[in-house]
């Protein structure tokens with residue numbers, strides 16, 4: 001499905017003046033961006049608008065104004081939405097899995113619900129499970145998996161129909177450090193030819209996983225560019241420091257230029 005969806009010159013994701021409101025609260029305020037390939041980290045503190053952005057792209061919610069397209073398909077138009085859905089893999093922040101289903105059936109069902117022919121679903125499930133090293137658990141009931149394994153199962157379910165665009169909302173939350181490293185490794189392994197958008201409040205994800213960063217602050221784009229360029233924006237100012245941190249007594253220790261640049265953009269509320 002990846003290659004057939006990609007049209008030369010059409011960005012994988014395009015968002016123009018996207019606005020999302022919840023009553024009077026503005027969650028996204030005329031946000032615009034174009035994304036084409038690689039792993040994009042959408043960073044920002046709590047309430048910055050990350051989930052609101054991903055929910056619109058995932059066709060889960062509709063914007064109040066503006067437009068969003070995935071490989072040219074308008075995700076907010078009733079007509080184009082179902083076509084867009086087949087191009088998108090979506091791993092929400094919280095998801096329910098039936099504990100009584102087997103691991104393989106869970107992924108096969110996800111594949112079928114995204115347009116994979118019934119005859120191909122079992123194979124698609126095993127392929128997706130092998131990406132996240134869960135193929136040996138294929139016949140186990142979901143209830144027997146650990147939290148980290150469930151997260152990997154969620155990822156397998158999101159990629160089983162081989163979507164060109166993956167939307168992952170806080171995929172590393174709740175994982176221990178070694179599981180976070182493992183999940184990032186899986187994401188890197190499947191990133192070729194895809195656009196993977198990872199909403200996270202962990203600057204560590206941005207530094208270790210992402211090719212590109214979009215930093216949201218109060219529903220607006222505070223930064224869009226490479227992690228390196230963001231880090232460079234404060235690196236020179238840090239000359240003379242030993243790199244061990246900033247701030248006085250009681251201030252958080254921010255040890256890398258990227259952390260310091262991010263902190264400068266979003267304030268001390270959440271530096272990862």
Ligand SMILES: Nc1ncnc2c1ncn2[C@@H]1O[C@H](COP(=O)(O)OP(=O)(O)OP(=O)(O)O)[C@@H](O)[C@H]1O
Nearest residue numbers: 022025027044045046047048049050051052053201
């Ligand atoms: N269903 C809702 N009803 C009312 N307000 C909401 C709703 N969902 C989100 N909001 C508000 O919209 C703003 C953006 O929320 P959103 O969940 O998109 O941010 P976020 O960056 O994903 O935050 P977090 O890191 O906490 O998940 C916040 O002020 C939030 O309180």
